[in-house]
Each structure stands twice: as C-alpha cells, then as structure tokens.
Amino acid sequence: MLQAIKALFHQVQKHRRRQIFRQGQTLSRFVARNIRRDVMILADADIDSSFITARIRTVNVLYMSRHLVPLTLFGLPEQVAVNRLWNWRGQPWGRLSDRTSTTDLQDDDPTHS
Numbered sequence: 001m002l003q004a005i006k007a008l009f010h011q012v013q014k015h016r017r018r019q020i021f022r023q024g025q026t027l028s029r030f031v032a033r034n035i036r037r038d039v040m041i042l043a044d045a046d047i048d049s050s051f052i053t054a055r056i057r058t059v060n061v062l063y064m065s066r067h068l069v070p071l072t073l074f075g076l077p078e079q080v081a082v083n084r085l086w087n088w089r090g091q092p093w094g095r096l097s098d099r100t101s102t103t104d105l106q107d108d109d110p111t112h113s
Contacts, residue, residue, distance in 0.1 A: 014048055017082060021052050031088035034062040039085060040074050050082045 020027070027039045036059055043053035055074035063069045 017047050017050070018044070021047055021082060029086055030061075031058070031086055032090060033093050034060055035088065035090070036061050037086065037088075038074070039080075042077055046079070047082070051079050052082060052085075053077055053079050054085075056080070 021041055021044050023041055023044045025041045027041070028036055031037045038057045038059070040055045040057075041052055042055060046052065055077050057072060057074045059072065060069065064071060
C-alpha cells in the first residue's frame with residue numbers, strides 16, 4: 001500500500017512539473033524580500049529527472065525601480081535542478097551572506113545583478 005501511494009505521489013509530481021516548467025516559459029519568483037529571480041526555460045527534455053535548461057536573471061527590484069541599476073540580460077544557458085531553482089544564499093532582506101549587495105555582482109556574474 002505504501003509503495004502504491006509513493007508511486008502515485010511521484011506521478012502527480014512529474015505531471016505538475018511538466019505543467020509548470022514548459023519550454024518557452026519565463027517564470028518569476030521573489031527569493032528574498034526585494035530580490036526577484038526570473039527563469040527563462042530553454043529546454044525541458046530532462047524534466048522527468050528534475051532538470052531544466054534555463055537562462056537565469058536575479059535582480060534587486062528596489063534598485064531597479066529607483067533606476068540605480070539597469071535591467072540586466074539573462075545569463076548564459078545552464079542546466080539547473082528544479083528543486084534548487086529558487087534557493088537564495090543571501091540574507092532575507094536581499095544582501096548576500098558575505099555582506100555585499102547584489103549590485104556588486106553585476107560585472108562578475110551574468111546571472112545576478
């Protein structure tokens with residue numbers, strides 16, 4: 001009985017992933033209070049194994065709304081695990097764990113701004 005429930009759960013989970021992570025979709029979600037991550041899905045062929053090929057852009061919405069930083073382009077295509085897509089390693093208010101701002105990464109990392 002437990003195996004049947006697990007199998008049903010995994011089947012529903014796969015179906016839900018196929019609905020959400022479709023090729024050509026651009027998804028957005030806040031990963032911190034003022035940090036929004038945009039994900040442009042390029043390929044969803046590996047969605048059954050929980051991977052997508054995407055271009056990612058992470059922006060500080062507060063800075064962008066005040067025109068303190070320009071809107072950046074999406075980063076290079078990369079294969080990303082779906083369960084790690086919305087992870088934020090910084091502080092809850094938008095600063096990074098090393099006490100720098102996301103604007104400091106603008107020149108270093110094309111996926112963050």
